Amino acid sequence: LFLTITYPAVNFYGSAYKVFWYFYTVFCTLLYYKYLGMMLVSLTPTYQVATIYASLFYTLLSLFSGYLMPGPKFPKWWVWGYWISPSSWSLKGLLTSQYGDIKEEIVAFGEKKALNAFLDSQYGYKYQDLPIIAIVLLAFPLVFASVFAYGIAKLNYQRR
Secondary structure (H helix, E strand, O other): OHHHHHHHHHOOOOOHHHHHHHHHHHHHHHHHHHHHHHHHHHHOOOHHHHHHHHHHHHHHHHHOOOOOOOHHHOOOOOHHHHHHOHHHHHHHHHHHHHHOOOOOEEEEOOEEEEHHHHHHHHHOOOHHHHHHHHHHHHHHHHHHHHHHHHHHHHOOOOOO
16 A cells, blocks of 8 residues: 555656565565564663664664765765665665666756766665665564564563
């Protein structure tokens, strides 16, 4: 239902391949946000502490996503935050899958470039990286769910 509403609203290209990539990226994104919250609840003694940590983590995920500042423009001592941020991989997956194979000319920053060349030069998004992006987007929910399962099984804050 979400896909049928948002995909045409964003006005992405209407091919089955791109619709699948959109669905996969959004699905993995929603999964890792859900599992991140569950993981934080299982690792903290109370849900209030988990809420505080969640607000910190969500802020950091947004900050390092590459939305405000592209990944290649991050200072060298902060680039690790960009690479481990799941939201940066989601953004990379969305933009690369939808626009990475388009060679139409656009005018950006006063110069004419192909759209895929612009994504590569400005953001470092390469169309050939889609298989790696798919694996990483699947790895984040699996890791968060595994840590949640371990935390809920092994941690008991009521023991004295």
